[in-house]
Amino acid sequence: MEIKLAQKYGFCFGVKRAIKIAETNKGSVTLGPLIHNPKEIKRLKQEFDVDTQEDMLKTPEKQNVIIRTHGIEKKTKEALREKHFNLIDATCPYVAKPQEIAQKMSDSGYKIIIFGDANHPEVKGVGSYAKDPIIINSLEKLTRIPIPNKIALISQTTAKPQEFSKIASHLAQNCKETRIFNTICSATFENQQAIDELSKKVDIVIVVGGKNSSNTKQLLSIAKKNCNDSYLVEDETELDMTWFDGKKTCGISAGASTPDWIIENVTRVIRQV
């Protein structure tokens, strides 16, 4: 079988960086899972003795504590420092940026509006750097509250650019001064665009990723629009060889939480079909 990989797929820059940090700090503890992929977390435990703890403050002191990709709340970071943990920051730089902006703009007297999901750890972390931030997940919510005079708008890194821009538009008309920081990371959309192009050119598409991962499911749904024979597998054991009957070219992509080694295992098996 001829294999065609999507131009962009799998781990984003921030996740790759976090894993490298974990691998080079054997025996560390991460506060919450480093990334949302149990198989990769298990591998880090087995090969690098990197453990996961949910509540660091209740665990005994340990030398190295890795802060995960989504970042953590300011007060938690401060509490960790007070306990004299050695903090290793694996917060994605694209997440650290809105944290910095939230702090700086809030200190400068701007009201912080975060466009994102209030329950997402990234948004909780970013919001913790501002004084009473307004967190909205839709323009509609913004139309129901009074608009302050000086606003700084930031965004969850995975927010939709079109929605973000609608909010900016509303603020431009209703606020004297708005500072807009486009903190959206393009990785998710690049993966989606890549599978959209790839799936038009192949006979079958395999998407590798967690069945509960929403970004993986989105990739599958985009592929299916262009190629009926599109399937989602968590690893190579889930491949059904009859799928490939009469096919010549297989396109492969992977969700943002799928490590390269799983993708490579899947690719190796398909190549031999």
Add this chain to the structure above:
Amino acid sequence: MEIKLAQKYGFCFGVKRAIKIAETNKGSVTLGPLIHNPKEIKRLKQEFDVDTQEDMLKTPEKQNVIIRTHGIEKKTKEALREKHFNLIDATCPYVAKPQEIAQKMSDSGYKIIIFGDANHPEVKGVGSYAKDPIIINSLEKLTRIPIPNKIALISQTTAKPQEFSKIASHLAQNCKETRIFNTICSATFENQQAIDELSKKVDIVIVVGGKNSSNTKQLLSIAKKNCNDSYLVEDETELDMTWFDGKKTCGISAGASTPDWIIENVTRVIRQV
């Protein structure tokens, strides 16, 4: 005839302020016409000896020079200072604000985008405070140029809020950091809203203003939508008494460049019908 004045009409705050400044500085010279209304300029000359000069730098030195409502270019202001004129600033405060912003943001490394008419004296003045500003009168123009990383967006005071907001929306999606200063003045739109309401409640509408004034013509066109018997006059001598036959209530509004004394003359004549 019963008279109903529009809730908002005629001179805006900045024009009223400029005329008061001229009246309290007898014998001054204004650089270019203080406002765009020849009858009012003539009155200021006759009653307050306030003269108009087009090119101050070619005229002999004189004590008091009034800067008109639209403001002037920075280099002209500097040249006037060098010539030791006594500058009296009648620049509308709503125009002085974007001038300040342009200077400050340009000095701070932001590329200035002005939404407005490049040939309008206000926009020329504001632009002169920035380093190589980009002046656009439509979103379309913005899509044809490369977008810098740090932008400060300001607006001509009379720009349309909806268009301004579309530009803000485009920048939010395509620029890392955008500072949006809503420098639109609401006076024009308030006059339009007021005549829209008034013209639904009266038998005849008289709009007082220059026949070449675009904002006056806009008022007439809004009135005509609601009341067929709507007329535009430059002063009381243009009133045709047959218009009022069988009418009970007359609504009156005026363009932004129409002085109160002309409106009062018109009103006095109509009241006696």
